[in-house]
Amino acid sequence: MARAFAKQPFSSQDIDPAQYEAMIRQHAADVSARRALDAPDPEPQDFSSPTIGGPMPTAQDWANLGHAFSDWQKSEPIGHPGFAEGLVPVWGSGREALADLQEGDYWGAAGNGALAVSDVIPAKAVGTALAKTAGKAGWELGIKTAPTGWRAVRNDLTGIMDLEKGQIVHHWLLPQKLWGKGKFDWVKNQLWNLKPMPSREIHNAIHGQFGQAKLNALARYYFGTPAWWKAANLSLFGRGVDEARDPKRPLVANPIQ
Numbered sequence: 001m002a003r004a005f006a007k008q009p010f011s012s013q014d015i016d017p018a019q020y021e022a023m024i025r026q027h028a029a030d031v032s033a034r035r036a037l038d039a040p041d042p043e044p045q046d047f048s049s050p051t052i053g054g055p056m057p058t059a060q061d062w063a064n065l066g067h068a069f070s071d072w073q074k075s076e077p078i079g080h081p082g083f084a085e086g087l088v089p090v091w092g093s094g095r096e097a098l099a100d101l102q103e104g105d106y107w108g109a110a111g112n113g114a115l116a117v118s119d120v121i122p123a124k125a126v127g128t129a130l131a132k133t134a135g136k137a138g139w140e141l142g143i144k145t146a147p148t149g150w151r152a153v154r155n156d157l158t159g160i161m162d163l164e165k166g167q168i169v170h171h172w173l174l175p176q177k178l179w180g181k182g183k184f185d186w187v188k189n190q191l192w193n194l195k196p197m198p199s200r201e202i203h204n205a206i207h208g209q210f211g212q213a214k215l216n217a218l219a220r221y222y223f224g225t226p227a228w229w230k231a232a233n234l235s236l237f238g239r240g241v242d243e244a245r246d247p248k249r250p251l252v253a254n255p256i257q
Contacts, residue, residue, distance in 0.1 A: 073102050090116050093238070115238035148186040150176070161196055168197040170206065172224050195226050 057065075080099045081092050093115035100108035138146050144153055157163055172195040174188045187193075197203040201212060206224045208214025215223065221230075 073104065075102075078102055111238040113238075114234045117234055144186070144190055148189050149182070150185065150189055153185075153189040157194065160191070161194075163196055168200050168203045170195045170197050170203055170224055172226065172229075192226075195224060198223070 078095065078099045081088075081095045085092055085095070093112045097109045097112035097116060100106070100112060138144055138152070139156070144156075147153075154169065157169060158165075161169075163169070171188055171193055173193050176188060178184075178188065197206075202215075202223050204210045204212040205215045206220050214220075
């Protein structure tokens with residue numbers, strides 16, 4: 001009886017290979033589960049970072065940035081552009097802004113930065129429209145002479161502004177119904193008063209009509225005014241800051257000293 005339970009040598013033929021593989025997988029899973037129970041809780045993740053996968057800047061990071069900026073201000077001066085260099089779009093105002101920033105003139109840096117941005121914003125829409133209207137019946141350098149009714153003007157705009165079929169056009173400064181529908185169309189239906197809309201919903205939201213909530217003033221300015229108008233506003237802001245900084249400085253520097 002005792003010999004029936006005697007220890008016998010192990011043979012791979014004593015167990016089914018599939019059962020043995022399942023047993024090994026189960027054993028590994030049990031070990032992983034026990035290790036997970038003994039492992040410390042993971043560190044909480046910070047999802048408040050504005051960058052994907054990056055931590056929020058610490059107080060030390062901001063301090064290091066401030067030190068680096070202070071060191072840059074004390075380094076070799078960039079210098080303001082000369083008269084001719086200052087006339088170069090983007091470069092002249094951009095270098096002027098950096099020089100102001102290095103000298104601690106933050107209002108000047110903001111004003112010249114705005115001028116640089118206004119140089120970047122192209123007046124392509126206006127220039128292209130004027131070029132396309134040349135030689136088109138009823139248009140003289142972008143001014144519609146006849147007929148000035150909206151139907152005739154809208155038909156011309158398809159080619160002039162590269163509009164898509166059915167695209168909405170917004171009368172951004174002088175509303176289409178100002179002074180009465182159909183009245184003074186020769187003023188209201190000119191290119192300078194027309195702004196193509198990215199969608200019908202945005203146009204409705206500008207006016208707050210057809211169930212669309214009215215956009216706030218900033219959004220109406222962004223979506224409802226042409227690029228050339230925004231560029232002009234930036235340019236005026238920059239020049240206003242320059243004037244406030246030094247009202248005695250001439251608008252055009254004298255290149256001959």
